[in-house]
Amino acid sequence: xxxxxxxxxxxxxxxxxxxxxxxxxxxxxxxxxxxxxxxxxxxxxxxxxxxxxxxxxxxxxxxxxxxxxxxxxxxxxxxxxxxxxxxxxxxxxxxxxxxxxxxxxxxxxxxxxxxxxxxxxxxxxxxxxxxxxxxxxxxxxxxxxxxxxxxxxxxxxxxxxxxxxxxxxxxxxxxxxxxxxxxxxxxxxxxxxxxxxxxxxxxxxxxxxxxxxxxxxxxxxxxxxxxxxxxxxxxxxxxxxxxxxxxxxxxxxxxxxxxxxxxxxxxxxxxxxxxxxxxxxxxxxxxxxxxxxxx
Numbered sequence: 001x002x003x004x005x006x007x008x009x010x011x012x013x014x015x016x017x018x019x020x021x022x023x024x025x026x027x028x029x030x031x032x033x034x035x036x037x038x039x040x041x042x043x044x045x046x047x048x049x050x051x052x053x054x055x056x057x058x059x060x061x062x063x064x065x066x067x068x069x070x071x072x073x074x075x076x077x078x079x080x081x082x083x084x085x086x087x088x089x090x091x092x093x094x095x096x097x098x099x100x101x102x103x104x105x106x107x108x109x110x111x112x113x114x115x116x117x118x119x120x121x122x123x124x125x126x127x128x129x130x131x132x133x134x135x136x137x138x139x140x141x142x143x144x145x146x147x148x149x150x151x152x153x154x155x156x157x158x159x160x161x162x163x164x165x166x167x168x169x170x171x172x173x174x175x176x177x178x179x180x181x182x183x184x185x186x187x188x189x190x191x192x193x194x195x196x197x198x199x200x201x202x203x204x205x206x207x208x209x210x211x212x213x214x215x216x217x218x219x220x221x222x223x224x225x226x227x228x229x230x231x232x233x234x235x236x237x238x239x240x241x242x243x244x245x246x247x248x249x250x251x252x253x254x255x256x257x258x259x260x261x262x263x264x265x266x267x268x269x270x271x272x273x274x275x276x277x278x279x280x281x282x283x284x285x286x287x288x289x290x291x292x293x294x295x
Contacts, residue, residue, distance in 0.1 A: 164222060
Protein backbone atom coordinates (compact mmCIF):
# COMPACT_ATOMS: atom_id res chain seq x y z
CA UNK A 1 0.00 0.00 0.00
CA UNK A 2 1.16 3.52 -0.75
CA UNK A 3 0.95 5.86 2.24
CA UNK A 4 0.20 9.56 1.73
CA UNK A 5 1.64 11.01 4.93
CA UNK A 6 3.21 7.89 6.41
CA UNK A 7 1.63 4.83 7.94
CA UNK A 8 1.03 6.27 11.43
CA UNK A 9 -0.64 9.49 10.28
CA UNK A 10 -2.64 7.78 7.53
CA UNK A 11 -4.01 5.13 9.90
CA UNK A 12 -5.01 7.83 12.39
CA UNK A 13 -6.73 9.75 9.57
CA UNK A 14 -8.64 6.60 8.60
CA UNK A 15 -9.76 6.28 12.24
CA UNK A 16 -11.04 9.88 12.34
CA UNK A 17 -12.75 9.45 8.96
CA UNK A 18 -14.62 6.39 10.19
CA UNK A 19 -15.76 8.21 13.35
CA UNK A 20 -16.97 11.17 11.29
CA UNK A 21 -18.99 8.87 9.04
CA UNK A 22 -20.27 6.64 11.85
CA UNK A 23 -20.73 8.82 14.98
CA UNK A 24 -22.30 5.89 16.83
CA UNK A 25 -18.76 4.50 17.14
CA UNK A 26 -17.44 7.45 19.15
CA UNK A 27 -17.25 5.29 22.27
CA UNK A 28 -13.94 4.27 20.65
CA UNK A 29 -12.42 7.50 21.88
CA UNK A 30 -8.76 7.06 20.95
CA UNK A 31 -6.45 5.14 18.63
CA UNK A 32 -2.70 4.78 18.99
CA UNK A 33 -0.53 3.53 16.14
CA UNK A 34 2.93 2.01 16.50
CA UNK A 35 5.15 0.70 13.70
CA UNK A 36 8.00 -1.78 13.88
CA UNK A 37 9.65 -2.85 10.64
CA UNK A 38 6.76 -3.84 8.36
CA UNK A 39 4.20 -4.34 11.13
CA UNK A 40 1.73 -1.68 12.26
CA UNK A 41 -0.25 -2.12 15.47
CA UNK A 42 -3.41 -0.09 16.15
CA UNK A 43 -4.52 0.03 19.77
CA UNK A 44 -8.05 1.33 20.40
CA UNK A 45 -9.35 2.76 23.68
CA UNK A 46 -13.01 2.29 24.56
CA UNK A 47 -15.16 4.26 26.98
CA UNK A 48 -15.55 2.04 30.08
CA UNK A 49 -19.35 2.08 29.95
CA UNK A 50 -19.36 0.18 26.67
CA UNK A 51 -17.06 -2.61 27.92
CA UNK A 52 -19.07 -3.58 31.00
CA UNK A 53 -16.48 -2.10 33.35
CA UNK A 54 -19.15 -1.22 35.93
CA UNK A 55 -20.63 -4.72 36.19
CA UNK A 56 -19.07 -5.16 39.61
CA UNK A 57 -20.16 -1.72 40.83
CA UNK A 58 -19.79 2.00 40.30
CA UNK A 59 -16.44 3.48 41.41
CA UNK A 60 -16.53 5.37 44.70
CA UNK A 61 -17.31 9.05 44.15
CA UNK A 62 -18.88 8.56 40.72
CA UNK A 63 -22.51 9.41 40.03
CA UNK A 64 -24.62 6.85 38.20
CA UNK A 65 -26.02 7.82 34.80
CA UNK A 66 -28.41 5.15 33.60
CA UNK A 67 -30.35 7.09 30.97
CA UNK A 68 -30.24 10.17 28.78
CA UNK A 69 -32.59 11.86 31.23
CA UNK A 70 -30.13 11.07 34.04
CA UNK A 71 -27.36 12.72 32.03
CA UNK A 72 -29.34 15.94 31.73
CA UNK A 73 -30.30 16.01 35.41
CA UNK A 74 -26.73 15.23 36.49
CA UNK A 75 -25.43 18.14 34.41
CA UNK A 76 -28.09 20.43 35.82
CA UNK A 77 -26.85 19.61 39.32
CA UNK A 78 -23.58 21.32 38.32
CA UNK A 79 -25.19 24.71 37.63
CA UNK A 80 -23.99 26.03 41.00
CA UNK A 81 -20.53 26.32 39.44
CA UNK A 82 -19.17 22.77 39.50
CA UNK A 83 -16.59 22.36 36.74
CA UNK A 84 -16.15 18.57 36.67
CA UNK A 85 -18.35 15.74 37.90
CA UNK A 86 -17.25 12.06 37.90
CA UNK A 87 -19.90 9.76 36.44
CA UNK A 88 -20.43 6.11 35.57
CA UNK A 89 -22.68 5.49 32.55
CA UNK A 90 -24.32 2.16 33.32
CA UNK A 91 -26.34 1.55 30.15
CA UNK A 92 -24.02 0.32 27.35
CA UNK A 93 -26.77 0.81 24.75
CA UNK A 94 -26.66 4.61 25.03
CA UNK A 95 -24.98 6.32 22.10
CA UNK A 96 -22.24 8.87 22.74
CA UNK A 97 -23.95 11.37 20.45
CA UNK A 98 -27.25 11.11 22.31
CA UNK A 99 -25.50 11.48 25.68
CA UNK A 100 -23.79 14.60 24.35
CA UNK A 101 -27.11 16.03 23.16
CA UNK A 102 -28.69 15.30 26.54
CA UNK A 103 -25.87 17.12 28.35
CA UNK A 104 -26.29 20.17 26.11
CA UNK A 105 -29.88 20.39 27.37
CA UNK A 106 -28.73 21.37 30.84
CA UNK A 107 -27.05 24.78 30.70
CA UNK A 108 -29.91 27.14 29.78
CA UNK A 109 -27.68 28.70 27.13
CA UNK A 110 -25.07 29.79 29.70
CA UNK A 111 -23.03 26.61 30.24
CA UNK A 112 -22.11 23.86 27.77
CA UNK A 113 -21.78 20.43 29.38
CA UNK A 114 -19.82 17.70 27.58
CA UNK A 115 -18.31 14.29 28.23
CA UNK A 116 -14.59 14.02 28.78
CA UNK A 117 -12.55 11.79 26.45
CA UNK A 118 -13.31 8.45 28.10
CA UNK A 119 -16.87 9.23 29.22
CA UNK A 120 -16.13 9.21 32.96
CA UNK A 121 -16.70 12.89 33.68
CA UNK A 122 -19.04 15.72 32.75
CA UNK A 123 -17.13 18.92 31.99
CA UNK A 124 -18.66 22.41 32.27
CA UNK A 125 -17.65 25.22 29.89
CA UNK A 126 -19.08 28.71 30.52
CA UNK A 127 -20.33 30.89 27.66
CA UNK A 128 -18.86 34.04 26.17
CA UNK A 129 -15.66 34.17 28.22
CA UNK A 130 -17.58 34.31 31.49
CA UNK A 131 -16.77 32.37 34.64
CA UNK A 132 -18.92 29.50 35.85
CA UNK A 133 -19.84 31.64 38.85
CA UNK A 134 -21.06 34.46 36.61
CA UNK A 135 -23.10 32.00 34.56
CA UNK A 136 -24.60 30.52 37.73
CA UNK A 137 -25.57 34.02 38.87
CA UNK A 138 -27.25 34.73 35.52
CA UNK A 139 -29.18 31.44 35.65
CA UNK A 140 -30.30 32.07 39.23
CA UNK A 141 -31.37 35.61 38.34
CA UNK A 142 -33.42 34.23 35.45
CA UNK A 143 -35.12 31.70 37.72
CA UNK A 144 -35.91 34.47 40.22
CA UNK A 145 -37.58 36.49 37.46
CA UNK A 146 -39.47 33.39 36.33
CA UNK A 147 -40.67 32.80 39.89
CA UNK A 148 -41.99 36.36 40.10
CA UNK A 149 -43.71 35.97 36.76
CA UNK A 150 -45.33 32.66 37.72
CA UNK A 151 -46.74 34.22 40.89
CA UNK A 152 -48.48 36.79 38.68
CA UNK A 153 -49.71 34.41 35.98
CA UNK A 154 -50.67 31.25 37.85
CA UNK A 155 -52.36 30.08 41.04
CA UNK A 156 -53.23 26.82 42.77
CA UNK A 157 -56.70 26.67 41.24
CA UNK A 158 -55.27 26.21 37.74
CA UNK A 159 -54.48 22.89 36.09
CA UNK A 160 -50.98 22.26 34.76
CA UNK A 161 -52.35 22.64 31.22
CA UNK A 162 -53.81 26.04 32.12
CA UNK A 163 -50.53 27.16 33.68
CA UNK A 164 -48.56 26.11 30.59
CA UNK A 165 -51.03 28.01 28.38
CA UNK A 166 -50.77 31.10 30.58
CA UNK A 167 -46.97 31.34 30.48
CA UNK A 168 -46.87 30.65 26.73
CA UNK A 169 -49.46 33.36 26.13
CA UNK A 170 -47.41 35.84 28.17
CA UNK A 171 -44.25 34.94 26.29
CA UNK A 172 -45.63 35.37 22.77
CA UNK A 173 -47.49 38.59 23.67
CA UNK A 174 -44.81 40.39 25.66
CA UNK A 175 -41.46 39.47 24.10
CA UNK A 176 -40.40 41.06 20.80
CA UNK A 177 -37.95 39.60 18.35
CA UNK A 178 -34.49 41.21 18.47
CA UNK A 179 -34.02 42.03 14.79
CA UNK A 180 -30.48 43.18 15.46
CA UNK A 181 -29.73 39.51 14.82
CA UNK A 182 -30.23 40.32 11.13
CA UNK A 183 -29.38 44.02 10.93
CA UNK A 184 -26.55 44.59 13.45
CA UNK A 185 -25.59 41.33 15.11
CA UNK A 186 -22.47 42.79 16.74
CA UNK A 187 -24.63 45.13 18.83
CA UNK A 188 -27.05 42.43 19.94
CA UNK A 189 -26.41 41.46 23.59
CA UNK A 190 -25.83 37.83 24.47
CA UNK A 191 -28.84 38.07 26.77
CA UNK A 192 -31.10 38.02 23.70
CA UNK A 193 -30.07 34.40 23.13
CA UNK A 194 -31.03 33.31 26.65
CA UNK A 195 -33.91 33.90 29.06
CA UNK A 196 -32.55 37.13 30.56
CA UNK A 197 -33.17 39.03 27.32
CA UNK A 198 -36.84 38.10 27.31
CA UNK A 199 -37.37 38.52 31.06
CA UNK A 200 -35.42 41.76 31.57
CA UNK A 201 -35.51 43.54 28.23
CA UNK A 202 -38.56 42.06 26.55
CA UNK A 203 -36.48 41.13 23.49
CA UNK A 204 -35.04 37.83 22.32
CA UNK A 205 -34.19 35.67 19.35
CA UNK A 206 -35.27 32.03 19.10
CA UNK A 207 -32.83 30.85 21.79
CA UNK A 208 -34.16 33.46 24.22
CA UNK A 209 -37.77 32.44 23.60
CA UNK A 210 -36.94 28.75 23.97
CA UNK A 211 -34.84 29.09 27.14
CA UNK A 212 -37.48 31.32 28.79
CA UNK A 213 -40.22 28.78 28.11
CA UNK A 214 -37.85 26.02 29.24
CA UNK A 215 -37.26 27.69 32.61
CA UNK A 216 -40.94 28.43 33.17
CA UNK A 217 -41.91 24.85 32.34
CA UNK A 218 -39.18 23.52 34.61
CA UNK A 219 -40.51 25.59 37.51
CA UNK A 220 -44.00 24.27 36.79
CA UNK A 221 -42.64 20.73 37.10
CA UNK A 222 -43.28 19.90 33.45
CA UNK A 223 -40.76 17.62 31.73
CA UNK A 224 -39.34 19.61 28.84
CA UNK A 225 -36.41 20.00 26.44
CA UNK A 226 -35.19 22.58 23.97
CA UNK A 227 -35.04 21.58 20.31
CA UNK A 228 -32.23 22.72 18.01
CA UNK A 229 -32.90 22.22 14.32
CA UNK A 230 -33.65 24.02 11.09
CA UNK A 231 -36.67 26.04 10.07
CA UNK A 232 -36.93 27.34 6.54
CA UNK A 233 -33.20 26.69 6.05
CA UNK A 234 -32.20 28.72 9.13
CA UNK A 235 -30.86 27.43 12.43
CA UNK A 236 -33.69 27.58 14.92
CA UNK A 237 -34.62 26.62 18.48
CA UNK A 238 -37.99 25.71 19.96
CA UNK A 239 -39.39 23.49 22.75
CA UNK A 240 -40.60 19.98 23.42
CA UNK A 241 -42.66 19.19 26.50
CA UNK A 242 -44.28 16.08 27.94
CA UNK A 243 -47.74 16.44 29.46
CA UNK A 244 -49.82 13.52 30.67
CA UNK A 245 -47.46 11.14 28.93
CA UNK A 246 -47.72 12.80 25.51
CA UNK A 247 -44.99 14.83 23.82
CA UNK A 248 -45.76 18.20 22.22
CA UNK A 249 -43.75 20.80 20.32
CA UNK A 250 -44.09 24.56 20.87
CA UNK A 251 -42.45 27.37 18.86
CA UNK A 252 -42.90 30.66 20.69
CA UNK A 253 -40.71 32.53 18.20
CA UNK A 254 -43.09 31.63 15.39
CA UNK A 255 -46.07 32.68 17.53
CA UNK A 256 -44.64 36.03 18.68
CA UNK A 257 -47.23 38.77 18.55
CA UNK A 258 -49.81 36.73 20.45
CA UNK A 259 -50.56 33.72 18.26
CA UNK A 260 -50.90 30.09 19.32
CA UNK A 261 -50.66 28.24 16.03
CA UNK A 262 -47.40 26.54 17.09
CA UNK A 263 -48.53 25.65 20.62
CA UNK A 264 -48.78 22.03 21.80
CA UNK A 265 -48.32 20.41 18.40
CA UNK A 266 -47.66 16.74 17.84
CA UNK A 267 -44.70 15.73 15.68
CA UNK A 268 -47.04 15.20 12.72
CA UNK A 269 -48.73 18.58 13.21
CA UNK A 270 -45.41 20.42 13.34
CA UNK A 271 -44.15 18.59 10.25
CA UNK A 272 -47.35 19.58 8.43
CA UNK A 273 -46.30 23.23 8.64
CA UNK A 274 -43.28 22.41 6.49
CA UNK A 275 -39.76 23.78 6.76
CA UNK A 276 -38.90 22.12 10.08
CA UNK A 277 -36.18 19.52 10.44
CA UNK A 278 -34.71 18.14 13.67
CA UNK A 279 -33.47 14.98 15.37
CA UNK A 280 -36.87 13.45 16.14
CA UNK A 281 -35.42 10.16 17.36
CA UNK A 282 -33.48 11.88 20.13
CA UNK A 283 -36.61 13.36 21.68
CA UNK A 284 -38.34 10.00 21.57
CA UNK A 285 -35.33 8.44 23.26
CA UNK A 286 -34.95 11.02 26.03
CA UNK A 287 -38.63 11.25 26.99
CA UNK A 288 -39.24 9.89 30.47
CA UNK A 289 -42.43 9.80 32.50
CA UNK A 290 -41.20 12.10 35.26
CA UNK A 291 -41.04 15.83 35.75
CA UNK A 292 -37.82 17.76 36.11
CA UNK A 293 -37.09 18.74 39.71
CA UNK A 294 -37.69 22.37 40.57
CA UNK A 295 -34.30 24.13 40.88
